[in-house]
Amino acid sequence: MNRRDALKKSALALGAAAGAPTLLSLLQACAKQDRLTWTPIFLNEDQARFMTAFVDFLLPKTETPGGLDVKADVFIDLMYAKTYDEAGQKYVVSEIEKFNTDCKEKYGNVFAELSVEDKAACFKDHESNSPKYAPKVWGTAVGPQEPVGFYRGLKSMVLWAYFSSEEVGKNILSYDPIPGDYLGCIPLSDVGNTWSL
C-alpha cells in the first residue's frame, strides 16, 4: 500500500467515525486536489499539478490570500510560455521532473501527493542545499553570483508572482501610485505594510 492509498484509507476511517457529512467533504477535498482547476499553456498536467502544490505550500492562504488565490501558478506557467526561450523551457521541465523524482526517492511520491510533513521536509532540505542570491545594487547582483538552482529560483518567482499581483499589490501591501512627495523619516505605523511599488 502506498502513502496515497494509506491516506485515503485513513480518511475513510476517520470519516466513518465522524459521520457522513465529514466523509463527503474529505472525499471532495481529495478529489479537488487531484483535479487541476486551471488549464496550463506550457506545463503538462503533472508539471502543472507540481506547480500548484509548490505555490500552495510556499504561500498558503491565511488571513491573507494564498498564492493560489492570486493564481501565481497560472502566472508562472504563462511566464514559462512567453518569456523563456527554448533552452530555458527545457531546463524548467527537466528540473520539475528531477524535483519529483527526488521526492519519490526520499518520500515515496511526487511532490504534489506528499503529506504536509514530507513537503516540509522536502522544502527544508532544498533550503539548506540551495545557494543564496547575492545582494543587489540597482537591480543587479554585486559580487559573484553562483547559480541558485531551481528551488530558490522558483521560490523567488513565486514571491514575485504573488506580491506583484493586483490583489496583493493594491489591496494588501501599501499602494501609492503617485506619492507626490518624498518623506524620508516617518513612523512605520503611518504606512503599515511594506510599499507595493
Place this chain on the structure above:
Amino acid sequence: MANFNIDADKSLTYDAIVIGSGISGGWAAKELCEAGLKTLVLERGRIVEHVVDYPTMNLDPWEHELRGGLTPEQAARHPKGGRSGFIGAFNEHFHANDVENPYTEVKPFMWVRAHQMGGRSLLWGKQTYRWSDLDFEANAKDGHGVDWPIRYKDLEPWYTHVEKFAGISGEAIGLPQLPDSHFLPPMELNCVEKHVKERIEKDFPGRNLIIGRVAHLTEPLNGRGKCQFRNRCDRGCPYGAYFSSNAVTLPAANATGNLTIRPFSIVQSIVYDEEKGKASGVRIIDAETGEDIVYKAKIVFVNASTLSTTQILLNSTSNRFPNGLGNDSGELGHNLMDHTYRIGAMGTVEGFEDKYYKGRRPNGIYIPRYVNLKDGPQSDNFVRGWGFQGGGYRHGWGAGSNQEDFGGEFKDGLMKPGPWEFFITGFAECLPSHENKVYLNKDVLDKWGQPTLSIDAEWGPNELALNKQIRIDAKEMLERAGLKDIHDFDNEHEMGYGIHEMGTARMGGDPKTSVLNATNQVHTCKNVFVTDGACMTSSSCVNPSLTYMALTARAANHAVSELKKMNL
C-alpha cells in the same frame, strides 16, 4: 506640444544642422533656434513626443501581461545593451536594436544606445554635478592626455545658464571640488542616510555625504510639473519633471518656429567643400526608404552621442581629410574613457525599525571626491579619484527569496518591511589613453550598408588601483559607521558599464594633438562643432551630462556670434 515640423524635404538648406536629439543635441537645437537660426535636427530613429509616446508611463506591474518581463524575441534585440540589466518591457522601446546596429568588441565593451528622438535623455540617471578646476587642470598637472583648453571660469556662466532652464535639485555646501549649481530645493535624506552621514562626517574629516544633485524638478518650472516620486522615469515622465530633450529643450526649440526635426535620418557623413575649406552639409540615408539625401547648412553640430559622433567623423572622408574629418592629429577615435562601475560595499543598519519613508525617490546619496584634492595629501598609488553614489532603504518582500523559511507565517511576515540596508558604490575617473580606441570596421556593415565601429579599450593600471582603494574605503566607512553584515564587492565590469563614454574627438589647444578647439570647433573645419561626450579631454569622476549641456550652450552661442561676424 504636439506638431513638430518634420517636413524636412520642403527645403534642403538650413542655417544649422544638428545631428542627434539627445541631451546635447537638444540643447544645441534650443540655443540655435532661439538665436533665430533655421535649424534641422537629424534623428536616426522615430519621433517620440512628450507624454503622447510614453505608452508605459502609468502601468502598474499587474497591468502588463508579463509584469515587465521580456519575450525571447524582445530580449534577442538587446544582446549588448541587455547586459546592463536595465532593459525590461516598460522601457524596451527606448533601447536601440543591437542586431540592426552591430559593433565589434575587440575587447569587451558594453555600449548602450537609444535610437529615437530624445536619445538617452529619456533613460539617463539624471545625476548632475559641475566639474571643477580639479578636473580641468588634471591633465596638465599629472601629464596624462593633453591639457583642457578651458577652465572652470569659462564654463561657470554656462553651467548657470543651463541649470536655470533644466532644473537641478540639490543642496549648496560650497565644496571647491564639486561647485554648487543653481539649485532647486534638495530632496530629503531618509533616517538611515542621515544617521550614516553623521557617523561618516564625524569619523572622516573632509568626507561629505550629501543628497544627490539631480535634474528633477522639486518645484514646478516653465510649465513642467514637479517630481511625483513614482520613480518610473525610464518610461518617460508624464509631468516632465526630469530633464529630457523631449520634455524640455526640443519643445523650447519648436516654440521658436525655427525647428525642423527629421526622423529616420541616418547620417552617413558630413560633406566637406574642398574649395571653401569648410563643411557644406550632411549626407543622410533615409532609414525607411534607403534614399540618399544631402542637406546644406552654414554650421553643423555633431551630437550623435560620443561613439556615434566619432563614427560619423571617421566616415566623413575627403581629399583634404582622408582619415576622417578633422583628423590631422590622428587622435580621432582615440582616448576613449568611461567611469569604473559597481565597486563598493553594503551592509545592514540596526535600529530604526519603527521608521519608514514615503515616495520612491529617483535619487540617492553622493559622497564627493575626497582624495588627491588640490590642497590635500596625494596618494602614491594612483592619480585622480572617485565619488560614491548610494542610498539607504528597507528590505521588502524580495528578501524572502533568501530566507530559509516558507508557509503562512513566512508569507505574512513579508508584508512588513525588513531591515534597513545601506550601500555605496564608486565611480572612478578614467585616464585618457591613446591605446583605448574605436575605428571603422568595413567588414561588418549595418542594415544600411554602412561601416560599423570596432571598440578596443580596457581599464589601465590607474583605474584598477583606484578601484582597489574604493573597495577598501567603502568597507572601512561602513564599518566605522556601525553597519553589520558588511559585504564589499568589485564586479570587475569592463568599460562601458558606466554608460559615460567620453573622448575620441578631444578638445585641446594644439591641433597636432587634438581634434577640437576651445569652443568645440573642429580645428581645421571650423563650422563643424562637436559638443557631446566625444569632445571630452579628461573624464573627471563626476557624471558628465551637465557639462555636455554647458559646453553645448557655450559653443552654440559662440557659433551664432561667429556667424554674425561672418567668420564661419
